[in-house]
Amino acid sequence: MEKNMILRDDPAFPAVVKIGYRTIRVIKWDFRDAVAARNFGEYHRHPGTILVDESLEGDQARETFLHELLHAIYGVWPLPTQPPTLTEETIVATMAAGLATVLRDNPAVARWLIDFPT
Numbered sequence: 001m002e003k004n005m006i007l008r009d010d011p012a013f014p015a016v017v018k019i020g021y022r023t024i025r026v027i028k029w030d031f032r033d034a035v036a037a038r039n040f041g042e043y044h045r046h047p048g049t050i051l052v053d054e055s056l057e058g059d060q061a062r063e064t065f066l067h068e069l070l071h072a073i074y075g076v077w078p079l080p081t082q083p084p085t086l087t088e089e090t091i092v093a094t095m096a097a098g099l100a101t102v103l104r105d106n107p108a109v110a111r112w113l114i115d116f117p118t
Contacts, residue, residue, distance in 0.1 A: 007061040008054035012112050017050070017069065018105045020076040020098070024048045026065070031055035040064040043071035062113055069109075073098035 007013060008028055017024050027049055034040060034053035041052045041064040050068045052061060077098040080086045103110040 005057065006054070007052060007056050010061075012108070013052075013061075013065075014106065014109045014112060017072075017102065017109050019069075019072050019102055022048055022072075022076060024050055024072050026050045026052070028052060028054040041068040043068045043075070045072075045075045062115070066113060069102065070095065070099070073102060 013028065014026050017026055025048060029041070029051035031053050034051070034055070039053075040056060040060070041050065043050050050065070050072060052065050052068065056064055073095060077094050079091055079094050103113075
């Protein structure tokens with residue numbers, strides 16, 4: 001993705017991402033729907049989709065996709081909800097394992113996120 005390329009025009013934007021046992025569809029979200037929802041992106045556990053506002057550019061598109069990707073990772077690798085098991089270390093270790101797995105299983109997603117040419 002070129003620095004100022006609009007997501008809608010980016011052919012390298014991933015259409016799917018494997019997250020653990022799930023395959024999540026990634027959709028370029030019509031900007032009018034994103035504006036109406038007052039969000040740049042959304043993750044929907046069921047049916048398993050990530051939406052990203054198609055009008056975003058460069059780094060903002062990447063950050064929004066990564067944000068929604070982390071929601072999806074959390075959906076597959078849930079964290080405990082009560083102390084004392086919910087600690088900073090538990091959160092970081094769980095999210096790191098999830099993110100490392102996603103990047104390993106989806107090299108095209110990793111390249112797109114860090115803007116390596118394909």
